[in-house]
Amino acid sequence: MNVGPGHYAVLSAVVFALGLYGVLVRSNMLGVLIAVFLLFSAPVIALVGFSHIGGGAPPLGEALALFGVVAAAAQLATAIGITLLVWRRIGSGEVDDLMEADE
Amino acid sequence: MNAVPFYILAILVVAAAAAAVAAPRIRDAAAALLVFAVATAVLVAATGAYLVAVAEVIVVVVGSGAILWLLRRGGYRGLARAAPLVPPRWWLGAGVGFGIGALLVVVFVASGADWFQGSGQASLITVLHYQEPYALVIAVVLAAFGLGGGFLLGRVGDDERETDAMIAARRHREERVRLRREAREAARRARREAPAAGGGG
Numbered sequence: 001m002n003v004g005p006g007h008y009a010v011l012s013a014v015v016f017a018l019g020l021y022g023v024l025v026r027s028n029m030l031g032v033l034i035a036v037f038l039l040f041s042a043p044v045i046a047l048v049g050f051s052h053i054g055g056g057a058p059p060l061g062e063a064l065a066l067f068g069v070v071a072a073a074a075q076l077a078t079a080i081g082i083t084l085l086v087w088r089r090i091g092s093g094e095v096d097d098l099m100e101a102d103e
Numbered sequence: 104m105n106a107v108p109f110y111i112l113a114i115l116v117v118a119a120a121a122a123a124v125a126a127p128r129i130r131d132a133a134a135a136l137l138v139f140a141v142a143t144a145v146l147v148a149a150t151g152a153y154l155v156a157v158a159e160v161i162v163v164v165v166g167s168g169a170i171l172w173l174l175r176r177g178g179y180r181g182l183a184r185a186a187p188l189v190p191p192r193w194w195l196g197a198g199v200g201f202g203i204g205a206l207l208v209v210v211f212v213a214s215g216a217d218w219f220q221g222s223g224q225a226s227l228i229t230v231l232h233y234q235e236p237y238a239l240v241i242a243v244v245l246a247a248f249g250l251g252g253g254f255l256l257g258r259v260g261d262d263e264r265e266t267d268a269m270i271a272a273r274r275h276r277e278e279r280v281r282l283r284r285e286a287r288e289a290a291r292r293a294r295r296e297a298p299a300a301g302g303g304g
Contacts, residue, residue, distance in 0.1 A: 009207070015117065016203065035124050066155050067241075070242040077252070085257065088259070093182040
């Protein structure tokens with residue numbers, strides 16, 4: 001039995017759902033950051049799988065997936081920077097404390 | 104790709120992703136993210152997208168390494184406060200996550216017969232270099248801006264160091280004034296109590 005596009009699609013959907021759960025449930029900023037990375041990775045799985053199944057040429061799915069990985073790297077770097085800045089300013093890494101500091 | 108290795112990798116990917124969002128300690132979550140990235144990279148490499156697989160592993164290794172390195176440094180240790188095993192809003196996250204995941208699966212299944220089948224052969228490098236150079240340039244600019252922005256935001260700048268020193272000096276001054284005031288009040292109280300004690304004896 002071979003793997004079809006549906007397999008990659010379901011795996012991608014499950015990873016996306018887990019990432020969404022993490023973003024909503026995590027209170028620590030680094031935890032939210034890790035969950036956001038899962039949200040970025042889910043489409044990468046789907047795009048690469050579709051590109052592989054769909055004949056593979058031109059590999060625009062792979063190009064988009066690479067773009068997604070680069071975007072994930074950029075958000076990871078920026079979010080770590082913001083987390084450190086917030087920690088130094090308010091002395092907390094909790095999302096709820098950030099809301100209170102804003103008020 | 105054969106179904107058996109796909110299922111093994113898919114189980115590993117889902118288990119690592121679940122551990123990354125559910126682990127109470129951030130260090131464990133970062134380690135789970137690393138496992139997730141390696142499993143995803145193997146899955147991606149099995150489809151022939153080697154460049155994407157390498158990029159994914161590099162991003163996560165550098166990102167997790169940066170997080171773990173920061174947590175080891177004394178000043179940022181408090182960032183990794185452990186979360187409760189059962190978070191307070193777990194039902195909300197589970198409901199929304201399940202709903203969106205189910206929606207995605209239904210959409211993918213409903214459009215199962217409409218997959219586009221490509222023709223011809225071209226490598227990713229060829230596409231990025233000759234056919235879509237703008238995408239490559241935008242990706243490089245995005246990565247450079249992201250890393251530069253993160254570095255600028257995260258570093259302790261000269262102005263911030265100066266402001267922190269001023270705040271510390273002000274706190275020190277206020278503390279000294281408070282201690283002096285308390286000493287004065289204590290001395291005054293002692294003077295008041297001394298004659299009373301002398302008269303009583």
